[in-house]
Amino acid sequence: MRLATLRDGTRDGRLVVVSPYRPDGAGGIHVAREADTPPSLQAALDDWDRVAPALAALAIRLASGELTGEPLDAARLGPPLPRAYEWVDGSAFLNHVRLVRKARGAEPPATLETDPLVYQGGSGVLLGPNDDIRVDDPSWGPDFESEVVVILGDVPQGTRAADAGHHIRLVTLCNDITLRYLVPDELGKGFGFFQSKPATAFAPFAVTPDELGDAWRDGKLHLPVVTTLNGAVVGDPSAAEMHFGFPRLIEHIARTRAFTAGTILGSGTVSNADRARGISCLAERRTIEQIETGRAVTAFLQPGDEVTIEARGGPFGTIRQRVVEGSGA
Amino acid sequence: MRLATLRDGTRDGRLVVVSPYRPDGAGGIHVAREADTPPSLQAALDDWDRVAPALAALAIRLASGELTGEPLDAARLGPPLPRAYEWVDGSAFLNHVRLVRKARGAEPPATLETDPLVYQGGSGVLLGPNDDIRVDDPSWGPDFESEVVVILGDVPQGTRAADAGHHIRLVTLCNDITLRYLVPDELGKGFGFFQSKPATAFAPFAVTPDELGDAWRDGKLHLPVVTTLNGAVVGDPSAAEMHFGFPRLIEHIARTRAFTAGTILGSGTVSNADRARGISCLAERRTIEQIETGRAVTAFLQPGDEVTIEARGGPFGTIRQRVVEGSGA
Numbered sequence: 163m164r165l166a167t168l169r170d171g172t173r174d175g176r177l178v179v180v181s182p183y184r185p186d187g188a189g190g191i192h193v194a195r196e197a198d199t200p201p202s203l204q205a206a207l208d209d210w211d212r213v214a215p216a217l218a219a220l221a222i223r224l225a226s227g228e229l230t231g232e233p234l235d236a237a238r239l240g241p242p243l244p245r246a247y248e249w250v251d252g253s254a255f256l257n258h259v260r261l262v263r264k265a266r267g268a269e270p271p272a273t274l275e276t277d278p279l280v281y282q283g284g285s286g287v288l289l290g291p292n293d294d295i296r297v298d299d300p301s302w303g304p305d306f307e308s309e310v311v312v313i314l315g316d317v318p319q320g321t322r323a324a325d326a327g328h329h330i331r332l333v334t335l336c337n338d339i340t341l342r343y344l345v346p347d348e349l350g351k352g353f354g355f356f357q358s359k360p361a362t363a364f365a366p367f368a369v370t371p372d373e374l375g376d377a378w379r380d381g382k383l384h385l386p387v388v389t390t391l392n393g394a395v396v397g398d399p400s401a402a403e404m405h406f407g408f409p410r411l412i413e414h415i416a417r418t419r420a421f422t423a424g425t426i427l428g429s430g431t432v433s434n435a436d437r438a439r440g441i442s443c444l445a446e447r448r449t450i451e452q453i454e455t456g457r458a459v460t461a462f463l464q465p466g467d468e469v470t471i472e473a474r475g476g477p478f479g480t481i482r483q484r485v486v487e488g489s490g491a
Numbered sequence: 492m493r494l495a496t497l498r499d500g501t502r503d504g505r506l507v508v509v510s511p512y513r514p515d516g517a518g519g520i521h522v523a524r525e526a527d528t529p530p531s532l533q534a535a536l537d538d539w540d541r542v543a544p545a546l547a548a549l550a551i552r553l554a555s556g557e558l559t560g561e562p563l564d565a566a567r568l569g570p571p572l573p574r575a576y577e578w579v580d581g582s583a584f585l586n587h588v589r590l591v592r593k594a595r596g597a598e599p600p601a602t603l604e605t606d607p608l609v610y611q612g613g614s615g616v617l618l619g620p621n622d623d624i625r626v627d628d629p630s631w632g633p634d635f636e637s638e639v640v641v642i643l644g645d646v647p648q649g650t651r652a653a654d655a656g657h658h659i660r661l662v663t664l665c666n667d668i669t670l671r672y673l674v675p676d677e678l679g680k681g682f683g684f685f686q687s688k689p690a691t692a693f694a695p696f697a698v699t700p701d702e703l704g705d706a707w708r709d710g711k712l713h714l715p716v717v718t719t720l721n722g723a724v725v726g727d728p729s730a731a732e733m734h735f736g737f738p739r740l741i742e743h744i745a746r747t748r749a750f751t752a753g754t755i756l757g758s759g760t761v762s763n764a765d766r767a768r769g770i771s772c773l774a775e776r777r778t779i780e781q782i783e784t785g786r787a788v789t790a791f792l793q794p795g796d797e798v799t800i801e802a803r804g805g806p807f808g809t810i811r812q813r814v815v816e817g818s819g820a
Contacts, residue, residue: 173537173751208502245751247574247615253682271680281682282611286576286751298649302747319689320627320818341747351600353582353610354683360648360747418631418670418689422502422574422615489649 163221164369164477165332166193167203168238169290174202175240179220180367181231183477192231194224203242203368207423210315210331218370239479240290241364242334243313247422249285249362250415251309251338252278253430254406255399258446261433265449265458266346278406278414281354283338285426289363291479294486295339295463297360303342303462304485308389308442308471310401310429311336312408313368317421326412327381332368335387335478336428337471339363342445342462365471366479373477381407385473387432389442392468396447397440399432401473442471492550493698493806494661495522496532497567498619503531504569508549509696510560512806521560523553532571532697536752539644539660547699568808569619570693571642571663576751578614578691579744580638580667581607582759583735584728587775590762594778594787595675607735607743610683612667614755618692620808623815624668624792626689632671632791633814637718637771637800639730639758640665641737642697646750655741656710661697664716664807665757666800668692671774671791694800695808702806710736714802716761718771721797725776726769728761730802771800 164182167175177200178193198216200206206213223229253259256274263270271279289295297304313332321329344358371378377385383401390396406414411427432442441447448458463469463485471481493511496504506529507522527545529535535542552558582588585603592599600608618624626633642661650658673687700707706714712730719725735743740756761771770776777787792798792814800810 245576247576248613250613250685268681273680277680279680279682280685282613282685284577284579284611284748284750285614286754287749296648298747318818319625344747349681351602351606351608352597352678352683353608354681356579356609356611356744357747361749415685418627418673418686419613420616420690421613425615489647 163218164367164373165203166367167240167242169240174204175244177203177206179217179224181224185475191234192224193234194220194229194231196220204424207331239366241288242368243424244288246285246288246424246426248425249283250280251283251428252280252411254278254404255430255433256405257435258431258433261446261449265452278411280415283359287361289361291366291481293363295483296486296489298489300465300487302344305340305342305444305462306469307338307340307431308387309336309338309431310383312427314421314425314427315423317412317416319416319420321412321416323409323413326409329412330371330408333371334368335365335471335473337363337481363481363483365481367477369477381409385476388472388474390470397442399434399439399442401432403434404429492547493696493702494532495695496569496571498569503533504573506532506535508546508553510553514804520563521553522563523549523558523560525549533753536660568695570617571697572753573617575614575617575753575755577754578612579609580612580757581609581740583607583733584759584762585734586764587760587762590775590778594781607740609744612688616690618690620695620810622692624812625815625818627818629794629816631673634669634671634773634791635798636667636669636760637716638665638667638760639712641756643750643754643756644752646741646745648745648749650741650745652738652742655738658741659700659737662700663697664694664800664802666692666810692810692812694810696806698806710738714805717801717803719799726771728763728768728771730761732763733758
């Protein structure tokens with residue numbers, strides 16, 4: 163099934179079931195809910211085993227045409243979880259790690275291929291698919307990072323990868339916006355990212371893994387993730403090149419603590435060793451320029467720039483964001 | 492007013508108003524709620540301006556004796572927020588930063604006195620004041636860290652310190668449990684703490700700043716934080732020696748993003764330059780041993796050890812935790 167959250171003035175928004183993905187877009191997108199549909203996606207995740215069958219039944223009625231639903235009002239689309247209890251982001255595309263560290267003159271960790279890299283992100287304020295990227299100071303170097311994410315059910319401490327797959331409730335995409343020029347000083351302080359990671363944006367539709375069919379295998383999304391900047395495709399690398407699948411990332415994060423339903427876990431920036439597939443963040447293009455010509459010339463995002471992210475042939479819909487100067491406060 | 496959360500089988504527990512702190516403990520501790528009391532502390536924080544007056548009125552009736560309430564069932568005490576949207580921890584006691592970095596042979600950051608250090612902690616599963624510290628492997632080196640924390644209302648992006656104080660809704664204490672032997676490899680990977688920070692435990696009572704009277708000034712708690720290990724006091728440093736007050740920490744974290752109501756913000760390990768005041772974490776004692784004798788001899792926590800944390804003369808109640816081997820999964 164395919165789920166979305168519509169803004170309705172509440173903190174968590176309103177959960178709706180969305181008509182199935184059709185590659186040709188025929189018939190448009192319709193949404194539905196019933197009197198007993200949980201108010202929000204978080205409420206559904208809190209009680210998943212009990213409520214998922216009814217959500218799935220509603221999705222089947224929308225798919226069969228038995229129920230028409232209402233046309234989706236795209237202007238109301240929020241992120242699937244407007245606020246989440248945790249947002250943990252991996253960095254599981256090793257080509258990205260190798261390139262970005264090379265550009266900073268840093269070695270990748272010695273355990274790169276055996277020990278996943280993750281960081282704890284901020285999760286209390288998340289952005290919808292069409293929300294502006296607001297930066298008070300464009301000289302902070304805003305950049306996009308196109309990623310695959312999963313939304314988890316309750317995960318016990320000590321969960322192993324072999325048992326982790328069934329804790330994955332939903333799959334979607336995100337734009338893990340990064341303020342590049344704030345990164346070096348912040349990592350230099352030794353405590354990881356903080357100010358350099360402003361609010362993350364999410365694709366409109368979160369889907370159960372079964373909705374992906376063959377495109378979900380080995381705990382990885384087997385689709386290209388296409389990023390555009392001001393209308394031009396900058397990359398379409400395959401998300402299947404993820405070195406650690408999500409079950410292995412779950413084992414890693416659950417080694418010393420448990421996670422509550424609604425935790426979001428990310429893949430890290432999608433990146434392929436084949437340079438013809440392009441990039442999913444400008445930092446990577448700058449790194450390649452540095453390696454190939456000795457000088458990075460690509461600028462980071464500027465006010466007015468528009469970024470889109472979607473999975474080709476995938477059901478997540480499109481992240482489409484413009485960069486705007488000012489906090490909006 | 493003084494608030495607590497009682498476990499009732501729900502994910503967020505049941506909010507109760509607690510009778511005022513009395514230094515002599517006379518009369519015991521009573522709790523009350525009414526039909527229109529928000530179900531949980533998070534629900535109260537979500538709608539604070541509307542619900543706080545009724546909570547305060549209930550607190551006044553408990554204080555005056557007009558209402559008796561029910562005796563507190565300490566066995567049901569959970570953390571004030573069993574799951575929170577963010578847990579951001581500062582490191583604002585510079586004596587602690589200087590000592591711990593010295594022991595690792597690392598320099599403190601050059602901007603130590605002007606630029607706050609913070610890290611993003613895990614917030615989806617938090618521990619109550621009497622919950623065990625469960626570690627699968629005692630060789631991970633579990634340690635306590637006694638801290639002051641505030642719970643925030645909504646904080647807009649770009650909030651400045653001068654305007655930040657009124658976003659502080661509640662004050663309490665935490666034990667920011669750390670697995671010391673997992674820290675060096677993790678920080679070496681460059682992305683900050685993750686596995687080395689298991690679930691954090693909180694004191695039973697969260698209080699509004701006005702409840703603290705003169706003990707809350709300049710956005711700092713002016714009380715000693717007393718830590719015991721197996722019944723012996725190991726330290727009682729004053730929390731007033733915090734270099735950056737909470738308003739300055741709020742300005743720091745809000746520089747590039749907004750925070751939602753219920754965000755928890757910590758002071759970092761309470762530590763005083765005066766060594767006679769003792770320690771609030773074993774790592775600091777080991778550092779002092781290293782500096783004074785060339786060799787750290789104090790062991791980290793062992794299964795069976797009991798730690799307590801409280802503010803002397805303060806209304807937060809006591810964190811009392813035992814170390815237990817095994818995840819409980």
